[in-house]
Amino acid sequence: xxxxxxxxxxxxxxxxxxxxxTSDIARGxxxxxxxxxxxxxxxxxxxxxxxxxxxxxxxxxxxxxxxRILSEDKTTDCKEPRxxxxxxxxxxxALKGVSPKSLQPFAGDAFLLFQDLISLVxxxxxxxxxxxxxxxxxxxxxxxEMILSTYPAVFFSHPEFVFLLKERVCALVIKLFSPNVxxxxxxxxxxxxxxxxxxxxxxxxxxxxxxxxLVQKYYKILVTECEIFxxxxxxxxxxxxxxxxxxxxxxxxxxxxxxxxxxKSIVVSYDLKPHASPILQDTVNALSAFIQSVxxxxxxxxxxxxxxxxxxxxxxxxxxxxxxxxxxxxxxxYYRGVxxxxxxxxxxxxxxxxxxDGLDKSxxxxxxxxxxxxxxxxxLLSVIKSITILIEEETEGDGDITSMDKEERKLKVxxxxxxWCGLLNAISMLLEASTDEVGTxxxxxxxxxxxxxxxxxxxxxxxxxxxxxxxxxSLPPHYGLAVLGVSPxxxxxxxxxxxxxxxxxxxxQQANDNDYRPHVVAVGTPLVTPGMPQGIQQGPVMLTAKNxxxxxxxxxxxxxxxxxxxxxxxxxxxxxxxxxxxxxxIKPIAGGIKGRNPLVDSNNVLTTAVMADIPIVxxxxxxxxxxxxxxxxxSLRQMLDGLCKLSNESMEVAxxxxxxxxxxxxxxxxxxxxxxxxxxxxxxxxxxxxxxLAFHPxxxxxxxxxxxxxxLIRAAIHVKFEPPLKQNQKIQALxxxxxxDLSTTTYSDVRQRQLxxxxxxxxxxxxxxxxxxxxxxxxVGALTPSQSESLVRAAFQCMQLIVTDFLPIxxxxxLPLIVETVGCFGSQTQxxxxxxxxxxxxxxxxDYFYQNRESFKKTLATEEKDFLSLKDMxxxxxxxxxxxxxxxxxxx
Numbered sequence: 001x002x003x004x005x006x007x008x009x010x011x012x013x014x015x016x017x018x019x020x021x022t023s024d025i026a027r028g029x030x031x032x033x034x035x036x037x038x039x040x041x042x043x044x045x046x047x048x049x050x051x052x053x054x055x056x057x058x059x060x061x062x063x064x065x066x067x068r069i070l071s072e073d074k075t076t077d078c079k080e081p082r083x084x085x086x087x088x089x090x091x092x093x094a095l096k097g098v099s100p101k102s103l104q105p106f107a108g109d110a111f112l113l114f115q116d117l118i119s120l121v122x123x124x125x126x127x128x129x130x131x132x133x134x135x136x137x138x139x140x141x142x143x144x145e146m147i148l149s150t151y152p153a154v155f156f157s158h159p160e161f162v163f164l165l166k167e168r169v170c171a172l173v174i175k176l177f178s179p180n181v182x183x184x185x186x187x188x189x190x191x192x193x194x195x196x197x198x199x200x201x202x203x204x205x206x207x208x209x210x211x212x213x214l215v216q217k218y219y220k221i222l223v224t225e226c227e228i229f230x231x232x233x234x235x236x237x238x239x240x241x242x243x244x245x246x247x248x249x250x251x252x253x254x255x256x257x258x259x260x261x262x263x264k265s266i267v268v269s270y271d272l273k274p275h276a277s278p279i280l281q282d283t284v285n286a287l288s289a290f291i292q293s294v295x296x297x298x299x300x301x302x303x304x305x306x307x308x309x310x311x312x313x314x315x316x317x318x319x320x321x322x323x324x325x326x327x328x329x330x331x332x333x334y335y336r337g338v339x340x341x342x343x344x345x346x347x348x349x350x351x352x353x354x355x356x357d358g359l360d361k362s363x364x365x366x367x368x369x370x371x372x373x374x375x376x377x378x379x380l381l382s383v384i385k386s387i388t389i390l391i392e393e394e395t396e397g398d399g400d401i402t403s404m405d406k407e408e409r410k411l412k413v414x415x416x417x418x419x420w421c422g423l424l425n426a427i428s429m430l431l432e433a434s435t436d437e438v439g440t441x442x443x444x445x446x447x448x449x450x451x452x453x454x455x456x457x458x459x460x461x462x463x464x465x466x467x468x469x470x471x472x473x474s475l476p477p478h479y480g481l482a483v484l485g486v487s488p489x490x491x492x493x494x495x496x497x498x499x500x501x502x503x504x505x506x507x508x509q510q511a512n513d514n515d516y517r518p519h520v521v522a523v524g525t526p527l528v529t530p531g532m533p534q535g536i537q538q539g540p541v542m543l544t545a546k547n548x549x550x551x552x553x554x555x556x557x558x559x560x561x562x563x564x565x566x567x568x569x570x571x572x573x574x575x576x577x578x579x580x581x582x583x584x585x586i587k588p589i590a591g592g593i594k595g596r597n598p599l600v601d602s603n604n605v606l607t608t609a610v611m612a613d614i615p616i617v618x619x620x621x622x623x624x625x626x627x628x629x630x631x632x633x634x635s636l637r638q639m640l641d642g643l644c645k646l647s648n649e650s651m652e653v654a655x656x657x658x659x660x661x662x663x664x665x666x667x668x669x670x671x672x673x674x675x676x677x678x679x680x681x682x683x684x685x686x687x688x689x690x691x692x693l694a695f696h697p698x699x700x701x702x703x704x705x706x707x708x709x710x711x712l713i714r715a716a717i718h719v720k721f722e723p724p725l726k727q728n729q730k731i732q733a734l735x736x737x738x739x740x741d742l743s744t745t746t747y748s749d750v751r752q753r754q755l756x757x758x759x760x761x762x763x764x765x766x767x768x769x770x771x772x773x774x775x776x777x778x779x780v781g782a783l784t785p786s787q788s789e790s791l792v793r794a795a796f797q798c799m800q801l802i803v804t805d806f807l808p809i810x811x812x813x814x815l816p817l818i819v820e821t822v823g824c825f826g827s828q829t830q831x832x833x834x835x836x837x838x839x840x841x842x843x844x845x846x847d848y849f850y851q852n853r854e855s856f857k858k859t860l861a862t863e864e865k866d867f868l869s870l871k872d873m874x875x876x877x878x879x880x881x882x883x884x885x886x887x888x889x890x891x892x
Contacts, residue, residue, distance in 0.1 A: 009041050009044065009047070009050040009053075009054075010049075010050060010053055012037065012041065013038060013041060013050075013053055013054055013057045016034045016037060016038060016057065016061070017057055017060065017061065019034065020034060020061055020064055021060075021064060024068065024106075027105055027106065027109055028105070028109065031065070031109055032109075032112070032113075032128050032129055032130065033131070034061070035058070035061060035062075035113065035129060036129050036130065036131045036132055038054050038057045038058045038061060039054075039058060039129065039132055039135070040131070040132070040133055041053075041054035041057075042054035042055050042057075042058055042139070043133065043134050043135075043136075055139070058143070059143070059146060062113065062143055062146070062147065063146070063150065065106075065109055065110045065113055066110050066147060066150070066151045066154055068106035068109070068110070069104075069106050069107045069110050069151075069154050069158075070151075070153065070154070071106075072104050072105075072106040072107060073104075073107075073157060076104060098112075099111050099112050100160050102160065103158065103160055107154075107158060107160075110154070110161075111158075111160055111161065111164070112127070112128035113128065113129070114144075114147060114161070114164055115127070115128070115164060115168070116128045116129045116132075117140055117143055117144055117147075118144070118164065118168045118169060118172055120132065120135035120140050121135070121137050121140035121141060121144065121172060122168075122172050122175070137176075137203050137206075138202045138203060138206055141203065141206035141207060141209075141210055142206055142359065144169065144210060145206065145209050145210045145213055148165075148169075148210070148213050148214065148217065148218070149213045149217065152217045152218065155218065155221075156221070162221055165218065165221070165222070166221070166222065166225065169214070170214075170222065170225040170228075170229075173207065173210060173211060173214070173229065174228060174232075176203065176207050177207065177232045201244065201361070201362070201363060201364050202361075202362055204245060204248065205248060205355060205356065205358065205359070205361075206359070208233070208236075208248050208249065208252045208356065209252075209356055211229045211232075211233060211252065212252045212255055212256065212356075214226065214229060215229055215230065215256055215262070216255070216256065216259070216262060219262065219265055219266075219269070220265070223269050226269075227269070227270055227276060227277055227279060230256075230266070230270075230279045230283065231277055231279070231282070233249055233252060233253065234249075234253075234279075234282050234283050234286045236248065236249030237249050237250070237286045237287070237289070237290045239293055242364075243364075243367065243372065244355065244364035244367070246290065246372060247354070247355055247367060247371060247372050247375065248355045248356065250287075250290075250372060250375040250376055250379060251353045251354070251355050251356045251375060252356060253283060253287070253379050254375055254378055254379045254382060255356075257283070257379050257382040257383050257386060258382040258385070258386065259386065260385075260386040260387075260389040260390050263280065263383070263386045263387070263390065263415075264390055264411070264415075266279050266280050267280050267411060267414050267415055267418060268411065271414050271418045272410065272411070272414050278418055280415075280418040280419060281417075281418040281419065281422070284380075284383060284418065284419045284421075284422035284423060285421070285422040286422075287376050287379050287380060287422065287426060288380075288422035288423070288425045288426035290372075290373075290376050291373060291376050291377070291426045291429060291430065292425065292426065292429055294338070294340065294372070294373055295333070295335040295336060295338055295340075295429060295433060296336075330435060330436055331344050331435075331436045331438060331439050332370060332434075332435055332436070332439070333373070333430055333433035333434055333435065333439075334433055334435050335429070335432065335433035340369070340370045340373050340433075341369050341370035342370055342373070342374055342377070342439050343368060343370055343371060343374040344374075344438065344439070346371075346374045346375060346378050347374070347377070347378055347381065347442065354367065354368075354371065376426075377426075377430065380423055380426055380427060380446070381442075381446060383419055383423065384423065384446050384449055384450055387415045387416070387419060387453065388449060388453060390411075390412065390415060391412050391415065391453055391456065391457065409457070412457050413457060413459065416453065416454055416457060416459050416462055417459070417462075420450065420454065420459075420462040420465070420466070421462075423446075423450060424447075424450075424462075424465060424466055424469055427443055427446055427447055427469075428447075428469045428473070430443055431443045431444070431447070431469075431473050431550075432473065432477075434546070435518075437545070437546075437549060440546055440549055440550075441549070441553075444470065444549070444550060444553040445553075447466055447469065447470050447553075448470075448553060448556065448557045448560070448561075450462075450466055451463055451466040451467050451470070451557060451561060452557075452560065452561040452564065454466060455561050455564030455565060455569070456561075456564050458564075460566060460568065463564075463565075463566075463569060464568050464569055464572065467557070467565075467569050467572050467573060468484055468572050470550060470553060470554060470557065471484060471554060471572050471573060471575075471576035472484050473546075473547075473550045474547050474548075474550035474551045474553075474554060474576055474580060475543075475547065475576065475579060475580070476541060476542060476543070476547075479526065479541055479579075482532055483529065483532070483575060483576070483579055484572060484575070484576070518544040518545070518546060519544060519545050520542045520543070520544055520607075521543060521544060521545050521548065521606070521607045521609055521610040521613075522542070522543040522548075522583060522584055522604065522605065522606050522607070522610050523540045523541070523542050523543075523604065523605040523606075524540065524541055524543070524582065524583035524584060524585055524604040524605070525540065525541065525582075525583070525604075526538075526539070526541050526583075527578065527579050527582040527583070527661055528653055528658045528659070529575075529579075529649055529653065530649050530652050530653065541583050543580070543583055543584070543610075545609070545610075547580075548610065548613055548617065551576075551577070551580050551617060552616075552617060552620060554573060554576060554577065555577070555617070555620040555621060555623075555624055556620070557573075558570075558573050558624055559620075559623060559624045559627055562624075562627075562628070562631055562635060562639065563631055563632065563635045564635075565635070565638060565639075566638050567638045567641040567642050567645075569638075570638055570639050570641070570642030570643075571642045571645055573642070574642045574643060574645075574646055574663075574664070574667070575646065577621065577663070578646055578661055578663040578664065581621075581661075581663055582661055582663070583604070584604065584606070584610070584614060584617075585604030585606070586614060586617075586618060587662075588662050588663055588665075588666030588667070589666070622670070625667055625670040625671045625674065626670070626674050628671045628674060628675060629674045629675050629677070633678065633681050636671075636675060636678075636681070636682065637681070637682075637685075639671065640668070640671065640682060640685055640686065641685075643664050643667050643668040643671065644664070644668065644685065644686075644689050645664075646661075646663060646664030646667075647664035647665045647668060647689050647692075647693065648664075648689075648692075649664070650662065650663075650664055650665070650701065651692065651693065651696055651698075651701060654696060654697075654698040654700075654701050655697070655698075660698070660700070660701060662700070662701075662704050665689070665690070665693060665701075665704050665705065665708055666704070666708075668686060668689060668690075668708070669690075669708040669711065669712060672686045672712055673711075673712065673715055676715060676716050676719045677719065679716060679719065679721075679731070679734065680730075680731075680734065683716075683734050684734075686712070687709060687712070687737075687738040690705050690706075690708045690709035690712070690738070691705070691709065691738060691741055691742070692705070693705025693706075693708070694706040694709060694742060694745065694747075694750050695745060695747075695750075699749075702747055702749065702750055703749065706742070706749070706750045706753040706754070707753065709738055709742075709757075710753050710754070710756070710757035710760075713735055713736075713738065713739065713757055713761065714757060714760055714761070714764070716735055717735060717761055717764055717765045717768075718764065718765070724768070725765060725768045726767075726768040726770055727770075729770075729771040729772075732768075732769060732770070732771050732772035732775075733771070733772065733775065735761075735772070736761075736769075736772045736775035736776060736779070737775065739754055739757060739758060739775070739776075739779045740775050740778055740779050742754040742779075743778070743779055743782035744782075746786070748787070748788055748791060751787065751791050752790070752791060752794060754779065755779075755780070755791070755794040755795055755797075755798060756794070758776060758779055758780060758798050759794075759797065759798050759801065761776075762776070762798060762801050762802065762805075762806070763801075766801075766802075766805065766806050767806070767809060769806075770809075770811065771811075773810050773811065773814045773817075774814060774817055776798075776802070777802070777814065777817045777818065777821045778817075780795050780798045780799050780802070780821060781795070781799075781820070781821035781824045781825075782795075783795065783824050783825070783828050785828075785829070785830070787830060788830070789830050789831045792825070792828060792830050792831040792834055793831060793834060795825070796825050796831075796834045796837070796838070799821060799822060799825060799838075799841075800837075800841070802818070803818070803822070803841055803844065803845065807845070807848055808848075812856060812859055812860065815845075815849075818845060819842065819845060822838050822841050822842050822845065823838070823842065825837075825838035825841075826838035826839050826842065846883075849883065
């Protein structure tokens with residue numbers, strides 16, 4: 001009656017609001033009539049002010065209806081349940097104008113209201129809101145979203161509402177997702193025919209908002225339905241969709257993927273189930289495909305633009321046709337003639353969604369250049385962040401997954417397996433196309449974090465693939481493929497056979513034809529490695545500023561996550577660092593760490609900018625190997641295995657008369673010097689490699705090998721062992737054993753370095769060599785007729801020092817070996833003076849025997865009963881055997 005009179009409509013709305021908010025009397029059919037009045041006034045096309053006021057009133061009153069349920073539930077919690085409290089869900093399938101008997105009065109009103117809202121949005125007649133003249137889908141979807149987002153407690157506590165949610169709301173959403181549905185309800189046939197050919201933006205917007213709420217808040221009770229919703233949402237990213245549809249889907253996915261617990265539930269409910277859709281995997285792959293399609297398939301973007309123009313927006317969200325070389329330094333991506341700006345504010349600041357928050361728009365808004373790819377990139381970063389949070393919940397600090405139970409490990413492994421491939425493909429392409437330092441740094445940090453996660457949960461394949469992608473980005477494309485044996489991300493398919501010469505040439509031609517010219521900061525020569533194609537070995541290699549930025553990232557990654565890297569990862573990292581050092585002309589310093597200022601080859605062309613970067617890079621590299629002393633034994637061994645592999649490759653290259661790199665042996669020495677506190681663990685592996693180098697035909701490699709070995713021995717003798725070196729027979733044998741092995745060399749330069757090292761050891765720690773004297777004497781006395789006079793004199797200098805300074809502390813059982821070794825110098829023919837002097841030295845030894853005869857007799861009688869038990873001396877006393885040994889040598 002009020003609406004038929006002359007009373008102003010706004011007064012009516014105020015009266016209805018006052019009536020319902022101040023008292024609970026109005027309920028049932030009275031409440032229904034009040035709501036119908038407000039709904040009809042909202043759709044009053046005569047006065048926009050009344051319509052807007054009615055809209056706000058409807059929202060307030062709908063919220064009031066559901067607030068009454070919360071109050072009612074609090075007051076009825078302690079009451080006895082009614083006899084008819086059992087819900088008969090079968091009865092709910094038939095629409096009725098009365099509420100279920102199992103619901104309290106206020107809950108019954110809310111049930112009927114919610115049921116009629118669903119019917120009206122679906123285009124059906126209401127059963128409770130009698131008298132509704134019309135209802136737009138847009139307003140109905142907004143009301144459904146408001147109810148579902150604000151009152152999830154109502155739905156979780158009342159099975160009747162869960163029924164409506166599962167049977168009616170989800171069916172409605174799936175129906176509206178259908179591409180053939182006529183979205184504008186209550187419209188004329190002509191309007192419906194016109195709208196059938198294209199999606200209706202306002203409904204699509206609200207539909208995706210509703211889906212986002214359902215997935216966020218109700219996934220626990222809508223497992224199957226959410227699987228369908230998420231699959232449909234992912235399909236919105238297909239290239240045949242309008243650009244605004246794809247951007248809507250990206251914004252919705254960004255909201256979902258930024259929630260770690262939701263991501264965990266998705267993986268548990270779908271990706272881990274054998275017969276369910278791998279939702280997370282499909283989502284990440286779809287994001288990756290979206291990003292790649294922008295660059296690789298520009299015609300798809302053009303077609304999409306036409307669709308946008310038809311839908312009311314003529315702007316292209318991805319591609320700028322004015323891309324030039326001047327874009328370098330700007331935040332964005334440039335690839336094969338396609339320039340796309342990166343909206344960095346979307347990555348760093350909470351932003352209002354251009355589409356999802358645009359409820360006031362009837363047409364798609366104008367889209368900034370690069371908006372789509374920027375949101376897609378933000379989605380990828382959100383995935384990485386959420387996965388990081390989930391994995392680090394159980395693996396705090398530097399712990400690994402071994403402490404988890406089986407289910408936890410299974411979940412975290414699946415998180416990586418479902419996402420790493422799509423993440424790597426997309427981020428690798430963006431990294432290749434990035435044109436500014438800030439954007440590149442963000443991409444590199446994302447890959448670093450992903451590599452660390454895969455390493456911590458011991459997933460070798462994704463970890464090595466991610467590290468390989470980073471390392472390849474530090475080298476020119478054709479050169480990186482030849483060195484690391486991986487294909488560029490832009491190929492879109494696996495490339496097999498690293499010797500495909502035509503493919504390398506095509507990559508080089510592609511780089512030459514590209515109108516984008518990144519700033520070249522260094523020009524060097526290629527480093528020849530085993531298996532490298534012949535064409536790559538010729539011509540200069542150019543590095544850009546981005547290559548050096550990636551190199552710094554590699555060093556950071558290796559130092560931060562070295563504890564979770566295995567030898568396969570170290571191989572890739574060390575090979576890359578070796579090639580970069582070679583191209584930059586950074587020369588390793590023989591003899592270990594002697595400072596952080598590197599030697600730079602003057603033949604390499606370097607700009608002023610890179611000359612300032614080289615000390616920084618070199619210092620980071622020194623830090624990487626110095627901090628290896630913080631790794632556990634297993635991790636250190638992985639690193640050593642990688643360096644030994646590099647050293648072996650250098651030997652292989654040198655056999656073909658090509659210049660090798662000394663990076664492997666130099667870093668092997670550096671890492672050994674800082675880990676001498678665990679000498680027993682690394683000594684055998686490292687010294688065996690140095691010995692192989694010392695016996696190599698290449699002069700330079702021999703020099704490096706023997707220098708590294710002798711430097712390591714000189715450093716090792718000063719380490720404080722436990723027990724001390726003087727009582728540690730095992731350590732003495734380890735330290736001096738490699739010197740004995742060098743004695744078989746035929747190279748005089750190696751023999752000279754060996755004898756210099758022996759002399760240094762004697763001067764430094766000769767007094768501590770209790771059990772090591774036989775090894776020292778064997779090394780010094782290893783004389784051959786082919787040795788030069790200088791080598792004989794050098795060896796005899798060591799022998800003179802032994803006899804002069806250390807004879808009193810040498811164990812008595814080693815005295816026959818002293819006599820034997822001195823006698824060898826007396827019988828050699830290369831140096832006459834040494835031969836004559838050695839005879840006099842034997843007499844000095846005999847004087848020493850005579851002066852200490854009493855103590856020798858006593859020692860031999862008690863401790864050395866089997867002393868010199870030769871066949872010819874069996875009948876002699878032990879001390880007499882020593883004299884006999886001396887006389888026999890003098891007689892010769």
